[in-house]
Amino acid sequence: MRILAQTALVALLVTCFAPMGLAQAQPAPSGHWEGALQAPDRTVDIHVDLAKNAKGEWIGSLSTPTMSLTDLPLANITVKGSSVSFEIAGVPGKPVLEGKVSEDGKSISGNLLQSGATIPFQLKWTGEGKVKEPPKSGPLSKELEGAWEGTLEAGGQSFRLAMRFSKAADGTAAGAMDSLDQNARDMPLAGITQEGLAVQFKLPLVGGAYAGKLNKEGTELAGEWTQSGNTLPLTWRRPAKAPAETKK
Numbered sequence: 349m350r351i352l353a354q355t356a357l358v359a360l361l362v363t364c365f366a367p368m369g370l371a372q373a374q375p376a377p378s379g380h381w382e383g384a385l386q387a388p389d390r391t392v393d394i395h396v397d398l399a400k401n402a403k404g405e406w407i408g409s410l411s412t413p414t415m416s417l418t419d420l421p422l423a424n425i426t427v428k429g430s431s432v433s434f435e436i437a438g439v440p441g442k443p444v445l446e447g448k449v450s451e452d453g454k455s456i457s458g459n460l461l462q463s464g465a466t467i468p469f470q471l472k473w474t475g476e477g478k479v480k481e482p483p484k485s486g487p488l489s490k491e492l493e494g495a496w497e498g499t500l501e502a503g504g505q506s507f508r509l510a511m512r513f514s515k516a517a518d519g520t521a522a523g524a525m526d527s528l529d530q531n532a533r534d535m536p537l538a539g540i541t542q543e544g545l546a547v548q549f550k551l552p553l554v555g556g557a558y559a560g561k562l563n564k565e566g567t568e569l570a571g572e573w574t575q576s577g578n579t580l581p582l583t584w585r586r587p588a589k590a591p592a593e594t595k596k
Contacts, residue, residue, distance in 0.1 A: 377406070377427045377449070380478065383471035385460060390414075394469070397477040398425070409480050410436060416576060417555050419480040432456070438524075438536040438553055445469065482552055483539030488513060488521035491566035492542060496584040500573060511584060513540065525551060547571070558582065 378399050385392040392415065398408040408422035423437040424444075433446040447458025453473065460467040496511045510526040523537035540549040545562040547569060560571020560582070569584040 377432055378477050379473050380475045381456065381471040382474050383456075383469060385467055385469045387467055394471070396422075396471065397479045398422070399477040399479045407479050407481060408434060408477075417553070419482075420552055421482050436553075438534065440532055447471070483550060485516075485521040485523075485538065485540040485549075486542060487519060488515045488540070489542055491562055492521070492547060492569075495587050496569065497587050498582055498584040500580060500582050502578075502580055509582075509584075511537075513537075523549060560584070 379397075381396045381398075383394060385394055393413045395411045395413070396408060397410075398406065401407050406425040406427065408425055409419045410422060411418040411420070420439075421437045422434045425434040426432065430449045431446070432449065433444060435442055435444045441463040443460055443462035445458060445460045447456045447469070449456050455473070456469075456471040458469060460469055492513050493515065494513060496513075498509045498511070500507045500509060507530065508528040510528060511523065513521055513523045516522040521540040521542075523540055524534045525537060526533045526535070535551055535553050537549045538552055541547070545564070546559070547562060548557070548559045550557045554575060556573060556575040558571060558573050560569045562569050567586050571582060573580050573582040
């Protein structure tokens with residue numbers, strides 16, 4: 349069972365242009381695209397959706413059926429003529445995909461660039477884009493704010509985890525998680541919500557979700573981690589404070 353940092357995410361990124369029917373120099377980069385990334389040891393299927401939001405900004409999401417990951421958010425989407433590029437938000441190594449749309453606007457080819465590696469990809473337009481953005485988070489309480497740590501027992505292995513919650517500019521909760529034993533850092537959390545002592549959040553990069561309950565003292569968050577059809581107990585606690593230095 350792959351838990352948390354699927355650093356095999358050396359295989360994720362894409363870009364988009366929708367066919368326009370009539371011949372035009374620059375097809376609109378919008379639509380649903382399907383194709384594959386040709387990694388050295390395997391082929392990774394990828395699906396990409398790209399569209400503009402109400403503000404006219406480009407938004408996108410990516411899924412990899414091969415790795416059972418869905419609706420990963422895209423970031424830094426750039427479109428210049430027939431060229432397009434973007435990255436998957438929060439993925440270690442900051443993978444960037446750069447590609448060019450074909451003259452008929454029905455295919456995209458290019459390369460994924462990550463940590464010095466170059467991996468070719470091919471995509472074909474299959475329909476209209478339906479971008480699924482990460483679930484929104486609610487307000488952050490003082491009881492939840494700050495650092496947490498826990499250990500997940502899975503498949504006979506122990507995974508040390510670190511998590512932190514902070515307040516975003518709009519007052520809603522923001523958060524990130526580290527899988528220390530897998531060297532995966534700053535994986536963004538989404539859909540952070542709290543009702544009373546009940547807390548829930550998602551970790552889109554690995555298709556994981558957590559639901560738990562805070563104790564009244566705000567020192568422990570006990571619940572369950574769900575990923576790839578498996579549900580495991582996971583308890584978070586506040587990190588132990590380092591002993592104060594003795595004054596001489």
